[in-house]
Each structure stands twice: as structure tokens, then as C-alpha cells.
Amino acid sequence: MTQQVPSTEPELAGVRNFRDVGGLPTVDGRRVRHGVLFRSGHLAHATEDDAAFLASLGLHTIFDFRNAADQRLEGPDVELPGVRNVNLPLSDPADGAEFWKMVRDGDLDQLRAILADGKGAARMIASYRTIVKERTAEHSQVLRALAEDSVPALMHCAAGKDRAGISIAVTLLALGVEREAIIADYLESNAKHRRYKVRRSGSAETAYTPEVMELLSPLFDARAEYLQAAFEAIEQTWGGVDTYLEQGLALTPAARDRLRERLLD
DSSP: OSSOOOTTSSSSSSSOOOOOTTTTTTTSOOOOOOOSSSEEEEEOOOOOOHHHHTTTTTTEEEEEEOOOHHHHHOOOOOOTTTTTTEEEOOOOOOOOOOOHHHHHHHHHHHHHHHHHHTTTHHHHHHHHHHHHHOHHHHHHHHHHHHHHOOOOOEEEEEESSHHHHHHHHHHHHHBBBBBHHHHHHHHHGGTTTSOOOOOOOOOOHHTOOOHHHHHHHHOOOOOHHHHHHHHHHHHHSSSSHHIIIIIIOOOOHHHHHHHHHHBBB
């Protein structure tokens, strides 16, 4: 572990985008408790030291939002003693093996065809809206588990940005965290030491040209417009957060109160 980031937030050697969500303010003056809710990229490449640190957190549950294709590509999470692992696959914003094959192996013309002229960002916005609207069962399961017994908890996907980012945002909405604070936490995924490392075939001179990286950037950036699109989908579909939580996610007021008691100071 290096000291490029504050000592309260270790930079793990094989796990990207790890952080404690604690400290975020709610609209009624409370804060998310430290040490109860964490987020990260996948744990498949965690080193021995990384695993020891993660084990020291006293985690009850790890929620892995990767799908089978992700797990084939990266491998399974490291096993942490005494920790429950729950796999709830959510749609990858860059969904589909063929699309990801294009990202990794496609030439410049192919990348232009699928990503240029705003198509990459539009794909991300559409996927964020879809995940919020269509993955209510998964998000309901997460929130009800947190309200019952599943803390401390770690949520992750592949990069820890999109699927984990949406799931963390939904959790923070249920806790009453200020919207600006939710977006600010989401945007932390843009820090250089957090970003997912794009793997492209070919030589560095051809695989990672400035134009290629510019074309790929919408897929690997955390952009406020993406998360705003998810929030807008909640408003347009359910009319507001409270109705979304009660009707969309079947989270009763009593369960929401238990969730807040477990995760807020």
C-alpha cells in the first residue's frame, strides 16, 4: 500500500476504486457512519495484503454486481473468511460480449462507428436509466439485506463506477443523503488512482492513441450527467424517491428506518 492517498483511505495494490462512503451528509443533519458501507472495483486481483486489509474491516456481506462475462474475464473475488458473498448481476453499461470485444480489439474505424458523435455517452445514459427502472428486485434485495443484518457491507462491480455506483447512490437516496453529496462521491471514481485500466490488444502506439482514448472515455468516465439520468428516471417513473423506495423497491417505512439506524450516525 502506498501513501499517495490519505492514510484513512489506503490505495490497495490489486483493488481499484476502494473507499468508505462514511461521512456523507443527510438532508436532516445526520451523516453516514464510517466503517459500515464501502465500495470498490472487483476483488479478483486482490493481493495478500489487500485481502488482509479487507478482512480487517469486519465485513458481513460483499455484494458483487458483476455478470458471468465479467467473472470469466477477471476471475472470482478472493475469499475472505467469515464474509458472505452475494452475486447480483446487473446489466453492464457496455453490455454484451461483442461490444466489449470491440472495445478491447476493435480498430479505429470500428470504435468510431460505435462510440463517436456522442454515441458512447448516450449508451451510458440509457443504461443508467435502464438499470434504475428494470433492476428494482436487485436493489430491493440489497436495501432489505442492509436493513436486516448485512453491515458492514462492500458493494462492487468490475470498475466500481457504474453498477456499484448506481447501487451506492440508491442506498444513499434511501438514507436521505444530500443529492449533491451523492454525485460528489460518485465523481470520486475519476481520480487517476481509482480508474479502471483499459485493456486493449495490440501495441501501445496503436491501441492507446489519443483518439482511441477519447473515444473510450465515455465508457470509463464517471460523469454527473449519467447519475442525473438515473435520478431523472426515478422522478419520471415513480414521481419521486419516496414512492420509488416504497413501490419500486418494496422498502417499507419501518425497513427504511432500520436502514437509517444501521448506517447513519
